[in-house]
Amino acid sequence: MSDPINDPEVARLEAALIGLAPAPAQIxxxxxxxxxxxxxxSRGRFxxxxxxxxxVVAGGLVVTLAVRPAPQIAERVVYVxxxxxxxxxxxxxxxxxxxxxxxxxxxxxxxxxxLSAAALQQWVLRWGVEGLPVxxxxxxxxxTPEKPSPPTSLGSYRVQMALNLGGRL
Amino acid sequence: xxxxxxxxxxxxxxxxLVLYARQWCAAxxxxxxxxxxxxxxxxxxxxxxxxWLYRVVRNAAVSVARSAQRRRRHETxxxxxxxxxxxxxxxxxxxxxxxxxxxxxxxxxxxxAIVAHxxxxxxxxxxxxxxxxxxxxxxxxxxxxxxxxxxxxxxPCPTR
Numbered sequence: 669m670s671d672p673i674n675d676p677e678v679a680r681l682e683a684a685l686i687g688l689a690p691a692p693a694q695i696x697x698x699x700x701x702x703x704x705x706x707x708x709x710s711r712g713r714f715x716x717x718x719x720x721x722x723x724v725v726a727g728g729l730v731v732t733l734a735v736r737p738a739p740q741i742a743e744r745v746v747y748v749x750x751x752x753x754x755x756x757x758x759x760x761x762x763x764x765x766x767x768x769x770x771x772x773x774x775x776x777x778x779x780x781x782x783l784s785a786a787a788l789q790q791w792v793l794r795w796g797v798e799g800l801p802v803x804x805x806x807x808x809x810x811x812t813p814e815k816p817s818p819p820t821s822l823g824s825y826r827v828q829m830a831l832n833l834g835g836r837l
Numbered sequence: 838x839x840x841x842x843x844x845x846x847x848x849x850x851x852x853x854l855v856l857y858a859r860q861w862c863a864a865x866x867x868x869x870x871x872x873x874x875x876x877x878x879x880x881x882x883x884x885x886x887x888x889w890l891y892r893v894v895r896n897a898a899v900s901v902a903r904s905a906q907r908r909r910r911h912e913t914x915x916x917x918x919x920x921x922x923x924x925x926x927x928x929x930x931x932x933x934x935x936x937x938x939x940x941x942x943x944x945x946x947x948x949x950a951i952v953a954h955x956x957x958x959x960x961x962x963x964x965x966x967x968x969x970x971x972x973x974x975x976x977x978x979x980x981x982x983x984x985x986x987x988x989x990x991x992x993p994c995p996t997r
Contacts (some may be wrong), residue, residue: 670890678980685955687929688936690856691921694866701840703870704877819956 838882847873850887853956856922861904861946862897862932868897879997888963891953895967931990939989950975 791799853871856863872893876886883889922937940948951966953959959967964975 678983681983681990682955684929684931685936685951685986688923688931688933690852690956691924693851693855694870695847695851695870697844697851697854700870700873701844704874705840707874707878713866758934811893 838877838879842933843873844879846886846890847878849958850890853952853958854890856956857891857949858894858898858954859922860903860945861895864901865894865898868894868901879883885963885966887957887959888966891957891959891963892967895949923929935988935990939947942989943982943985947978947985950979951982954979 851873854869854872855865858868862868872890875893876883876890876988896936921933922940923933925933940951943951947967950961953964953967954961961975961979965972965996968975
């Protein structure tokens with residue numbers, strides 16, 4: 669399509685028109701390059717969108733804080749169960765460690781026979797199994813049943829035992 | 838596109854692009870500048886940069902011309918720009934003002950083909966791509982425009 673112009677008049681006119689220079693463009697080349705660089709640098713939208721999102725969230729929080737009702741003070745009675753004070757360990761009297769010999773001397777065999785099962789149970793409950801007198805080897809154990817005596821209470825036994833102790837001293 | 842390449846394009850083609858855009862609108866510098874900026878922000882450099890620039894300028898100029906045509910109902914004709922199309926001191930055999938006046942008397946299609954080919958340096962294939970027509974149509978418009986210009990400018994016949 670770019671055939672040479674055959675008509676010499678048209679060719680002359682074409683040459684004359686080409687001799688006319690277009691008016692210089694009023695475009696600042698440096699400013700254009702600056703704008704091009706700035707536009708190409710600000711292509712990403714991630715951070716502007718992120719900033720806008722956080723701005724909206726912050727605004728919502730401010731509005732929520734502004735319209736939130738005053739906090740109500742709830743008054744209620746709390747019952748605290750105070751545990752009973754533990755019994756003083758010092759107040760617990762250790763059971764007297766009596767050997768069988770001592771117990772025989774303290775408690776005569778006739779008196780021991782009078783201990784009822786109830787009194788023994790009370791003794792164990794109070795002093796524990798460790799509080800029972802320890803049998804000594806070689807001590808003859810009487811196999812003959814003694815005549816049962818009428819049961820007495822633990823209180824009377826203890827009184828008798830105290831009297832016997834006092835009697836020995 | 839590298840900034841050096843863009844600067845070279847501005848130096849070589851900005852004036853012709855402004856003249857080309859002036860066929861439609863009175864303020865073509867902004868359109869040409871935006872076209873260069875758009876070229877800079879393109880992800881891939883167009884295969885034919887010159888044709889791409891002319892097409893972008895043409896589309897923008899046509900859009901601006903349509904907007905100006907709507908506004909013109911409320912404005913006077915005196916408000917239109919009377920900027921010179923050509924440099925006054927070209928030194929050629931033709932008067933710049935007379936040539937511009939003769940060009941303005943052409944139809945838009947003929948004027949577009951002449952300006953794009955003579956001052957823009959586009960081939961008729963490129964003009965066809967930009968204008969959306971065939972290359973033969975672009976060539977025919979070009980010849981018809983030159984014939985009209987010859988009559989209006991009273992170009993003397995060469996001595997044989």
